[in-house]
Amino acid sequence: MTIRKTTCPEFSTRYPLLVKNLMNTPLYMYPDDIAMVFRSSEGDYFRLTWRQWHERTCRLANALKALNVKTGDRVAAMCLNHHWHMESIYATICTGAISHPINVRLAPDHIAYTITHAEDKIIFVDRDVLPLAEAVYDRIRDNVEAFIYMSDKKELPETKIRPLYAYEDLIADQPKTFDWPDLDEDTHAVLYYTTGTTGLPKGALYTHRQIYLHSLHLTMTVNTAPRLPDDPPRPNQPVPMMNIPLFHIHAWGSPFFNVLMCSKIVLPGRFTPEGFCELVQTEKVNSTMLVPTMLAMLLEYEKIDDWDLSSLTYVNIGAGALPLGLKQKAEKRFPYMRVGSGYGMTETYDGVIRAAIKRDMAELPREEIDQVMVKTGLAFVPAIDVRVVDEQGCDVPKDNDTIGEIVLRGHWIMEHYYKDPDRTAEAWRDGWFHTGDAARIDSEGYITIVDRITDVIRSGSEMIPTVLLENLTSNADFVLEAMYVGVPDEKWGELPMAIVRLMPGMEATEKDVIEFLNWQGVATGKLAKWMLPVYVAIVDEIPKTSVGKHNKKEVRKKIDSFLAAAKKMQ
C-alpha cells in the first residue's frame, strides 16, 4: 500500500521564499535577453543572456558540489563586480551554502580576521584583488580548502596561493543544469561584516526568506512611488549600473532585486568617471547607485560633456547622507536625472528609510520637493517598523526637534551577529534593534538622521546637529563637501569645527563659509547662532572610510593637524 499525501503545504501555504525562485522570472520571461554586461578595467566587454548566465551558474554549482561544499558552508568572494561574482553568489546561495563577500577595503588585519571568523571554506579571487589575497594568505591558509581564480583565461597566475583552480577550467566540463534544492526558507544565505570602525568587524547573517522579501518589497515600493509631473517616464527595461561594490552588503541587495526585475545588469570594474560615462552611453544605463563621493567625482570630471548621459534618469545615493547642495548641483548639471537616497546599515541589509514624497506633494514647486527629498525620509512600511525613542524606549514627540535613537524591527533586520551573543544583546533590546543613530521625526512621519549617537557634538548641555550643518554648508556654490567634528574644549566639552573642500576652480575663504551659514542658516531660522562652527578648515582632502563615507574617527585621531590648518572664527 502506498501512502498518498493529501495536502501539500510545502507547495501552497508554506511554499518557501527562496533566492532560487528569483531566477524564475527572467528565465521564463526573457531567457534570450542580455542579463549582464561586464566592462573590465581594460575596456573589454563581456555579455551573457539569462540562459547563458544560468547555465554557467549551474556549472559552477556542480563544481562547488564536487569541491564538497555543503549546506551552511561559507563560500567567500574577494573580487570586484563582474559576472563571475554574480554567478558565484547564486551558485553558492542556491545550493544552500552561505555567500560571504569580503570587503577588500578593510585593513589586511581585519580581512584576515573576517575570513577566519567566518571559517570560509572556499574563496573566489580575481586578478585585481590577488595581491591582497597574497598579503593575508599566511594567516588564512590553514582554514581555506580551495581558492578559485576568476578570469576569462584558463591559465593561472604565478602565486603562492594554493590549491588554486581556474574558474573557466573548473566549470568547463560540468553539466549545464542543476537541480536547485528546496531549502528551508530560514536557511542562511549571506554573511556581511561591518567595517569595524568601533572594534573588530561583526558578521551579520541573512536568510533566503529575508532576501526574497526584501527584493519583493523594494521592487513594489520603487514602482509604486508617486511620480512628479516632470519626471522622465519609467523605462520598461531597467538598466542599472552596479557602482557599489558587491562586497558592501552585495551592493545593497542588487543581485537579488535586479534579477527579479529582469534588469540588464551593467557591471563596471573599478569606478572611474570615464568608465562610468562610457558604460552609461553604450549600454543606455538608466539607473545607478553611487556614494556621495562618486557623484562629487563625476561633477568634477572635466570631460563629462563628451558623453551622452541622457538615459541616466535615476541615481540612488547611499552610504552617507545626501547633501541638498550635491543633489541640486547634480540635477542642475543633468536636468533629466533625479537623485534620491536612503538610510540603512550592515545590520539592516539595505534601506529601512528612504527619501520619498507623498503623492499629495507631487504638484509642489521643485524647491519644496527638494526640502522633502533631502530628509532621510519615510520608513519602509509595511516591511519595516521604525521608531525614534528616548533613553527609556518611549517615542519622542513628532515635533521634528526632539532627538532620539532610531530603533527597528522587520523583515530585513539582522537577527544576530554571527558567533557574537554579547554584541547581539547590546543591539537587540526589548524586541527592537538599536541602530545607534540619532534622529528626529516630524508630524508627517518623516525622519531626519542627526548623527551617529557617538558622533553628536555636545557643546555645553546642547547637541549640535552636524548633519544639518553639513547639508547647509554643502549648499554653498563654492563647496564640494563639508564635514563637522567636535574639537575637545575644557569649558564647553566640545566646539564645532567645519572641514570644507571647495569646488574645483572656486576661490573662497573661511569667512565666506561663516557668512554663507549666517545668511542661509541663522537668518532663515534653520540654525541658532551658537551652532556656528568655531573653527573652519579648508582642505584638499577629507578622509574617507572604506565605503566612501566621511571618516570622522580618522579626523578625530588627527584633530591636531586639522586644528593647525583651521582658522578660529569667534
Next chain:
Amino acid sequence: MTIRKTTCPEFSTRYPLLVKNLMNTPLYMYPDDIAMVFRSSEGDYFRLTWRQWHERTCRLANALKALNVKTGDRVAAMCLNHHWHMESIYATICTGAISHPINVRLAPDHIAYTITHAEDKIIFVDRDVLPLAEAVYDRIRDNVEAFIYMSDKKELPETKIRPLYAYEDLIADQPKTFDWPDLDEDTHAVLYYTTGTTGLPKGALYTHRQIYLHSLHLTMTVNTAPRLPDDPPRPNQPVPMMNIPLFHIHAWGSPFFNVLMCSKIVLPGRFTPEGFCELVQTEKVNSTMLVPTMLAMLLEYEKIDDWDLSSLTYVNIGAGALPLGLKQKAEKRFPYMRVGSGYGMTETYDGVIRAAIKRDMAELPREEIDQVMVKTGLAFVPAIDVRVVDEQGCDVPKDNDTIGEIVLRGHWIMEHYYKDPDRTAEAWRDGWFHTGDAARIDSEGYITIVDRITDVIRSGSEMIPTVLLENLTSNADFVLEAMYVGVPDEKWGELPMAIVRLMPGMEATEKDVIEFLNWQGVATGKLAKWMLPVYVAIVDEIPKTSVGKHNKKEVRKKIDSFLAAAKKMQ
C-alpha cells in the same frame, strides 16, 4: 534574575506576514486621505478616511471580542460591498478569526449548507440580503450564535432572526484602538466556497501569509508591467471600483492589495450601468474589475454618452475568458481604456495566469498586441509555478497545439478543502494542484485555456476548442456573446452547437454566423472545417452562473429546448 533574549527572530528573520501589517501603509502615509467611498442603492454617499475607517474597525474588533469570537472561529458576511463589509473583514481576520463571505447567489440549499459546513459563529447581514437570510434561517439558527445588522441606522428591522445586533449600536461604545495580536502567519484568515457546479460547494482556506504574499506580488507585478507607448499615464492615486462582489473570493483579494496600495476604494451597492457611471464620474475612478457580462451591459447602456468616464483607464475582466471582440468593442468605444484579464479559481485565490505583453512587444502594432492580450497569458512568476501536462503528468510540447491540463503550485494555491480530505486528494496529486482546466502552451510560455476538461466537446476522437470558437464568434460585429456546447450524437459522440446573443439593434442570421467563422476562422487557418458548429441557436439570453459565467451545465440540462431553437447548418 531576569533572562534577556539575545535574538529576536519574531521581529527579524521570522517577522510574520500578517494581514494587519497591510493597514500600516495607509495609516502611516495617508491617515487623513479618503479610504473608502460607498454609494448605496438609493444613491447616498458614505466617506471614511483611513483613520476613521481604522478606528471603526478597532471598535468592531472589540465588539467581536465581547461576543466571545476567538482565534479560528468562523465569522461570516452575507451582504453586498460597502465599508461595513470591509470593516468586518479586517476586524475578523486581524483578531485571528476566519472571514467567510457567503455567496448570496448560490441556491438557498447551498447557502445553508456552506453556513453549516463552515460552522459560522457570527453572521453579518445587510438590508439587501436580509430576506435571503430569513429564508435559510430555520436551517442555520441552531449553530449561529449572533447576527449583526449592517446599516447606518441604529434601529433594527422587523425579523424573526435573533439575536440580532445593530452594527452601529454594537460598536458605538467600544474603544477606538485595538491591540492587534501577533498571530502565527500560518493562521487561517479566509474561507471561500466554490459555486458547487459539480456537487456540493467546497471550502477553500487561505492563511495570513498567503494573503500578504498575494498582495505584495500582485502590486509588484501590476506596477512593473511593460507600458505601451500610447498607454495613459499610471495615476499616483489608485481609485479602484470594486464591482465584483466581496463574496466572490473577496473580489479576488481586493480588500488586501488595495489597502497595501493606499487606494481610494470605491464601493458600489448593486451593479447597475447608471450607478457605475455616476461613481466613475464623481469619484474619478481609474480602474475597475468586471465580469464579461457587466462589460457587455455597459456597451448596451443607451445613456452612456451622458457621463464622463475618461478617468477609467483600466478594466480587469475575470470569472470568464475575455473574448477579443468584446475587448476591441470596449476599447473602440472608450479609447482611453485598456481591458485586461486573468485566470484563476476559488482554489487559487486570485489570478495565477494573467494576460500580459513582454516588454519587447511594446512597440508592436495594436492588432498584434491584441492577439497577445487575448491569450489567457503568462504564469504569475515567481510566485506561482504553472505547467500544462498530459495524463502521465509530463509537460506537453510548447507547440501551442497539444492540449493538456493546467497544474499549479505556489504561494496562493489552496492547501486543502475544508474538512474534505477526499476531494483534496483528487486535486493535489504528485505535488501539483490539478485545476481540471484544459490548455495549450506556446514556445514563449503563453498559455491559452481551451476549456474545462469536462466541458471539452469531443467529436469522434478529436477535441473541439470551444474557447477559441467562442472568441472567434464574438469578434463578429453583430455578436454580443457566444457559447458552445456539445450536443449528444450517436455517431460522433458530440456535435458542436453555437448559442449566440446578438448586439442590440443588430440583425443577423444563423448563416451569418457560419459565414463569419468561415471567413475569419477557416480561411485564416485558425479553425479546421470540421470544427464549425453543426447547430446554431440565436437566443435572447444565455444562462449564467451566480458569478456571471456562462452556465454550460444549465444549458446541457435544457439541451432539448436549445436544440429546438437552433438551426442545423450541415
